[in-house]
Amino acid sequence: MTSYLASGRSLRSWLVTKDHKRIGILFLIATTLALVLGGVFALLIRIELLTPEPSVFDALDYNRSFTHHGVVMVFLFMVPVIPTVFGNFFLPMMLGAPDVALPRLNLASFYVYCLGATILLLSLWFGGVDTGWTFYAPYATTSPTAVATAVFGVFVVGISSILTGLNFIVTVHTMRAKGMRWFRMPLFVWAIYATAIIQVLATPVLGLSLLLVGADHAFGMGVFDPALGGDPILFQHLFWFYSHPAVYIMILPAMGVVSEVVCTFSHNRPASYRAIAISSIGIAFIGFLTWGHHMFVSGMSMLDVGAFGILSMFVAIFSAIKVFTWTATLYRGRITFNAPMLYFFGFMFLFVFGGMTGVAVATSSLDIHWHDTYFVVAHFHFIMVGGTLTMFLAACHYWFPKMFGRRYPEKWALIGAVAVILGFVFTFTPQFLLGNAGMPRRYHTYVPEYQWLNVMSTAGATILALGLVVTLVYLVHSIFRGEKAGDNPWDSRGYEWLAPTPPPTHNFHTPLVIARGPYDFHCPERP
Amino acid sequence: MNRRVEIQFESAARQEHAVQLGMWIFLGSELLLFAGLFGLYTVYRTEYGLEFDAGIHHNQLLLGSTNTVVLIVSSFTVAWALYNVRKDKRDTALAMLGITMLLGLAFLVIKGVEYAHHFSEGVFPGKAYTNLELPGHGARMFFTLYYLMTGLHALHMIGGLAVMGWVTHRVWTRRTNRESHTELHLGALYWHLVDSIWIFLWPLFYLTG
Numbered sequence A: 001m002t003s004y005l006a007s008g009r010s011l012r013s014w015l016v017t018k019d020h021k022r023i024g025i026l027f028l029i030a031t032t033l034a035l036v037l038g039g040v041f042a043l044l045i046r047i048e049l050l051t052p053e054p055s056v057f058d059a060l061d062y063n064r065s066f067t068h069h070g071v072v073m074v075f076l077f078m079v080p081v082i083p084t085v086f087g088n089f090f091l092p093m094m095l096g097a098p099d100v101a102l103p104r105l106n107l108a109s110f111y112v113y114c115l116g117a118t119i120l121l122l123s124l125w126f127g128g129v130d131t132g133w134t135f136y137a138p139y140a141t142t143s144p145t146a147v148a149t150a151v152f153g154v155f156v157v158g159i160s161s162i163l164t165g166l167n168f169i170v171t172v173h174t175m176r177a178k179g180m181r182w183f184r185m186p187l188f189v190w191a192i193y194a195t196a197i198i199q200v201l202a203t204p205v206l207g208l209s210l211l212l213v214g215a216d217h218a219f220g221m222g223v224f225d226p227a228l229g230g231d232p233i234l235f236q237h238l239f240w241f242y243s244h245p246a247v248y249i250m251i252l253p254a255m256g257v258v259s260e261v262v263c264t265f266s267h268n269r270p271a272s273y274r275a276i277a278i279s280s281i282g283i284a285f286i287g288f289l290t291w292g293h294h295m296f297v298s299g300m301s302m303l304d305v306g307a308f309g310i311l312s313m314f315v316a317i318f319s320a321i322k323v324f325t326w327t328a329t330l331y332r333g334r335i336t337f338n339a340p341m342l343y344f345f346g347f348m349f350l351f352v353f354g355g356m357t358g359v360a361v362a363t364s365s366l367d368i369h370w371h372d373t374y375f376v377v378a379h380f381h382f383i384m385v386g387g388t389l390t391m392f393l394a395a396c397h398y399w400f401p402k403m404f405g406r407r408y409p410e411k412w413a414l415i416g417a418v419a420v421i422l423g424f425v426f427t428f429t430p431q432f433l434l435g436n437a438g439m440p441r442r443y444h445t446y447v448p449e450y451q452w453l454n455v456m457s458t459a460g461a462t463i464l465a466l467g468l469v470v471t472l473v474y475l476v477h478s479i480f481r482g483e484k485a486g487d488n489p490w491d492s493r494g495y496e497w498l499a500p501t502p503p504p505t506h507n508f509h510t511p512l513v514i515a516r517g518p519y520d521f522h523c524p525e526r527p
Numbered sequence B: 001m002n003r004r005v006e007i008q009f010e011s012a013a014r015q016e017h018a019v020q021l022g023m024w025i026f027l028g029s030e031l032l033l034f035a036g037l038f039g040l041y042t043v044y045r046t047e048y049g050l051e052f053d054a055g056i057h058h059n060q061l062l063l064g065s066t067n068t069v070v071l072i073v074s075s076f077t078v079a080w081a082l083y084n085v086r087k088d089k090r091d092t093a094l095a096m097l098g099i100t101m102l103l104g105l106a107f108l109v110i111k112g113v114e115y116a117h118h119f120s121e122g123v124f125p126g127k128a129y130t131n132l133e134l135p136g137h138g139a140r141m142f143f144t145l146y147y148l149m150t151g152l153h154a155l156h157m158i159g160g161l162a163v164m165g166w167v168t169h170r171v172w173t174r175r176t177n178r179e180s181h182t183e184l185h186l187g188a189l190y191w192h193l194v195d196s197i198w199i200f201l202w203p204l205f206y207l208t209g
């Protein structure tokens, strides 16, 4: 049987494909472009901040840059990337299924994403947006920039997210192979499943609140405009009701990748499968009850502040359960050290550091000092970038042989990983110090005392960017020129490795019958 | 349900289950889209209670209630259409689908009459609001929400009419028949959803003054 890469080589055969693997590759291309674009905006910000005085930008252009950076990174990269790329490619294979349940809807989701991204990028081109990625009212309703078009673009991207989530839920419920009980599903599937539930529940509310801001901006609806009797704080409630769970839409799939990587390369079953699976659901649930921690200084009663603070800290308990379980999985394992594992260790450091600062900012007395400073910026970059970006890269390496039938060069991969992790730490550690020293976010000028830390941060961002460029170059090169890979080069027990490499259109030659768990390293690969 | 089974499913029953589950999840996310607006309504009504009462009295109870009846009847007719397709009574099914669409159109016409009446009184959403009888932020917010919620609902109604038109065409050409009628079933579910949302809008804008 021919592989999915070889069945039809025309551009058309890719653009109208219903194969979940090809749709995953299409999303990989689209989201990587978004990452590059968002990265360019980030570098522009860092260049401006090299000096205390305005250098390359005036205030409006600077505001546009950080807004575009945030909007592109959050809505076009971080939220969709792992579910649409690796979820699409591997969820059906991990279930032993020939495809997702609704393949046409899957392709539709890709085009809806492209449509939304196009609208969004056009709005950035014509006028741009200067509100910050949070589109806070009332400023967003009166800003002279293209707010209404941009939020409509985000709304359309949200529809794509709902369609993908819906498809994954249905797939997990109806497409499991014979013998695949719920607790035999790989942990990545659990993570994607929990994510899909959040996507379906939370995205409509975000879509609606953004549409309302757009309507306020375009037609003067005044829903959030105090001059017309509206309440801007209500927008913050609606927005964060989605956007806090959205943090878990970004981090839960990354946690799924962590589980696969750490088990495969320690050749060990997870220290507790149930602890990891159930804490994912716990995080998904608690995540809906913590949104108020973004609003401690927006005028909130002390009782609410306390409640939201404590509920937010519960997230740390579930996260800690995961961190300890992953660490314990290493114990007595047969550990292979390579690029995905280096990313795993990088993830553990960044996630624990970011998580602990998260507990700190959930403490209202401290948050009042840190609110809207670089401390918060550094905190959420540690979690979101340190978590999702590192695990996106780990997944790119871990599944590379199965996706393309080739190996990547290990030495270059380790160099790239070191550059990414060190560059990241050098970018954001100074920002914790800046924030604690009182430097507010979203300004293009600052007092000269802050300069040396800003220069360090820009240097770190440069190393990070170089690491990403190196990684992109050797990965693309390896797709065409890499050494051929076998069916299961890592000696994993994951079901996706049972398929031929690269997999044929419907994944398995004969229907899979599952007779062992996905981490049963004491069993042979094919019992 | 002898519909063509697509390659990824092992049986027709699995396929049917998958499609139904997908539809229910979709309906759930539609409900959540409206949930945000219901939340806004609740908060603003708490803030502007008396002015919301006055707004409700200003709306024409007769027209709103007529629309409720229209939609409830249409829910019956669409269910009856499905029942008749299952019994292989194509003509009755087509008649029922026709009545369903006429009722949907009637709903939109009545809504349009109401909107026209509001416009003539200067009752517009947001900053365009110029009504002097009910000045004030609360009344303005009431009618802004009225337009947003009934407008979003009317958009769903138009979507539902498009779906019904497509399904009717399939019944007409016998592609939807006793053996294969999933699309009619899903279309009817969507129609019921749109109707039930109105059942919640009706008290909020006409009854509870």
Ligand SMILES: [Cu+2]
Pocket: A243, A244, A247, A290, A291, A293, A294
């Ligand atoms: Cu949050």
